[in-house]
Amino acid sequence: MTAALGPVDLLALFGHFLMLSLLAVGGALSTAPEMQRWIVGEQGWLSEQGFASSVALAQAAPGPNVLFVAVIGYSVAGLSGAAVAMLGTLLPSSLLAISAQRWGRKHERHLAVRAFHAGMAPLTLGLLLATGWLVIEPMLGRAIGSPVQVAAGWALVAATVLLSLRTSLPPLVPIALGAALGALGGV
Numbered sequence: 001m002t003a004a005l006g007p008v009d010l011l012a013l014f015g016h017f018l019m020l021s022l023l024a025v026g027g028a029l030s031t032a033p034e035m036q037r038w039i040v041g042e043q044g045w046l047s048e049q050g051f052a053s054s055v056a057l058a059q060a061a062p063g064p065n066v067l068f069v070a071v072i073g074y075s076v077a078g079l080s081g082a083a084v085a086m087l088g089t090l091l092p093s094s095l096l097a098i099s100a101q102r103w104g105r106k107h108e109r110h111l112a113v114r115a116f117h118a119g120m121a122p123l124t125l126g127l128l129l130a131t132g133w134l135v136i137e138p139m140l141g142r143a144i145g146s147p148v149q150v151a152a153g154w155a156l157v158a159a160t161v162l163l164s165l166r167t168s169l170p171p172l173v174p175i176a177l178g179a180a181l182g183a184l185g186g187v
């Protein structure tokens with residue numbers, strides 16, 4: 001059951017999740033005990049069972065672990081609770097990433113920045129290959145995917161790596177195109 005929180009409580013929820021995001025070095029889930037202490041113990045917005053059920057539901061669902069924050073926010077205050085909890089959690093890391101990207105673009109001629117980019121390229125390509133393997137591997141040797149689907153999956157992985165090597169196209173573009181093809185039943 002979600003509580004009807006007013007603007008002051010929603011601001012407090014946002015502020016608490018914003019503060020916790022700065023402590024989430026091991027990922028958002030590492031801050032769950034403090035979330036539980038504050039939401040259940042101090043605010044009384046959820047019961048112990050409600051909090052545990054929210055975390056369990058979020059962890060059972062596919063997707064990144066950070067989505068448990070939205071489920072807890074939703075359990076506390078519906079859609080507005082989910083929105084402020086996620087915004088509070090994602091805002092600091094997003095601002096840091098945007099600032100780092102702008103700083104890197106401004107200083108792209110510096111040797112250290114060029115070296116960083118050169119060192120990250122093989123890492124990015126390796127992660128793309130590893131992700132491709134994880135997606136395609138369940139189809140190998142099982143009746144999950146046809147040989148055509150497996151071949152198409154590997155072709156998409158190869159195309160993504162080649163595009164990343166030969167162009168300045170961000171890897172997310174061909175990954176998104178592959179996801180769209182998969183959603184349409186192509187792979």
